[in-house]
Amino acid sequence: MRITLALRAVLLIAGKDLRQRLRDRSLIMVALVLPFVLAVIFNLVFSGTDDQEIARYAVADEDHGPAATRFVDDVLRPVERQGIIALRTVPSADAGRRLTEQGQVAATFVIPAGFSAAIRSGGPVTLRVIGDPDAPIKVQVARSIAESYAAELTSVRLSIAVVLRGAPANPEQAADLARTVRAVPTPLSITDVSATRRELDIKTYFAAGMAVFFLFFTVQSGVNSLLDERRDGTMARLLAAPIPRWAILWGKLAASWAVGVVSMCVLVVATQLILGARWGNPLGVGLLVVAGVLAATGVMAVVATMARTAEQSGNWQAIIAIVLGMLGGVFFPVSQAGGVVGWLGYATPHRWFMRGLADLSGGGGAGIVLPAVAAMTAFAAVTGGVALLRVGRMVRP
């Protein structure tokens, strides 16, 4: 009974806060208008620039057979000589993956052991392209190169089939041969990314980046309303009411979280419909949004507990949101910087949110975002826990 009354109080306070937030036009501006407009601007500025640079690739030949040598010497090297790509060889797929993750190359072609033998025997074989999610166009170029080689191998098989059966004598025989060729399994299938590293296109990259960047500003107003209640004297009234003190805090957090989730969902739909962003599996996106909003709420809450006034809190939160956003790669792909800066990004919820979306972009199911969701939930747990420990400073008259 007591729990029911407390939950009722949480919902009442959250409902009241939501009503207040909805009447605050600046929130609409921060939560929806600004991220959308900036996503459009960044998209206009940066689209098309990604493919003007030389793409740096690595190739890991673990096969050393004739088909592998031909792919490197007859396919990749000529493209390199045209100045379109820069190629370096690496001893193994793992070495290539490391270079890609560090942003030193945009993609690594992995020719697995047994590649040439599998082609000779007519069995299926996989040519892998490990891509950097922050260089989507360069990864797409690598994928196209690999696909062109696959197409060439298919045509070779077609020739062999024709030789074996003799030249077609009439249209029926030609059609029969075509059906036979179509039935021949493609000797090469392309897996363009690893399980953990996929790429976002430019539109989705900036739509997601701006959405998660402004999310932190969106939830901050809800968290800071605790300080507003103290400033306006209404905190004393809430404390005098027959409700547990924790209900006040949880009501505020619930309202913040709800505003964050709604604003993110609106941005997801709007950027998808208007900008053509491709967010991926809806369930996966939903999980990322829920976890991302939790993390943002936790981070902003812990900053708020350090401040004495709503104004002070707002200033600190803005600094934190901007620094985390930049480190997390919402404005530019920090992972390409490599080294410490690249890894520092993983100390931000933004980076995990973007990575989760990149993982989804390959068409995988919702389960692929679980590592990113777990990381952001851990952020929320740690920062929220610290905020709860310190919240006594805020829930007082």
Next chain:
Amino acid sequence: MRDDILRCSGLRKAFGDLVAVAGVGFTIAEGETYGLLGPNGAGKTTTISMIAGILERDDGEVLIDGHPLTPGGVRGKGLIGYVPQDLAVYPDLTGRENLRFFARLYGLSRAEVRDRTAEVLEIIGLTDRAGDPVKAYSGGMKRRLNIGIGLLHRPRLLVLDEPTAGVDPQSRNAILENVERLAGEGIAVLYTTHYMEEAERLCDRVGIIDLGELRAEGTRRELVGLVGERDRVTLTADGDIAAAVRAAGALAEVRRASAQDSRIDIVVDDARDALPRIFDAVAGVGVAVRSVEVAEPDLESVFLHLTGRALRD
């Protein structure tokens, strides 16, 4: 004998080295209005914040209708209506939305919320403006709403922290009338003020607080008795003034009577009790009274006597 709604004892609160309240305690009975009178910084707000369960106390006990009240707990708080000194309303919500929110927070059912909101809006005279955002209200209207929120759940104890501070005379009078009416309905009222006139007008008993300590408490008369002062009645009359002075001076209630020209000065224990008998005595010797002036020793003089400084120092 009326039941005590509030019993508090040994209340103590310190902020660092500053002891804001040191061992304050008093009781308030059903239908009684108790005034906590003291200058700014005396410890009034800290005391009632502990009583209302807003502020953690360092020591002491608060019982509301027999139930112990703690800041972290819920029990007992529902019996208190709290009206803070500063306006505590949401400016971007309407008056009705403010009332409904707090009514629900105090656990009123949906029907009760609807009915009580309408009743309270009527009481505070805001029915016509109930749908307007509070930020569009005048200062007096906000004050009335501030008080109305404290009445929503029909509290047994109404705690008012300087509700007339910064209020225009008209709104102030309306607030005082409301408090008198509520006390008449049986609500126990704890009223803090640094206005002596308000304490004298409203309160059945007054506690004089200064530097965090309750210096004295009692009815106005009991407190004045501590000082040893009496009421002074001044009559302006026509006729045999000397005879009138003798007649009045012979009354048991009269301590001293003297005359100067057409004016008769009479010192009594209690002017309200003595006045009818004085009028009879003066009329009995054929003297016609043209005007009467009564000067009672006030709480200001009591405060001065107890603390050595004026209320507004």
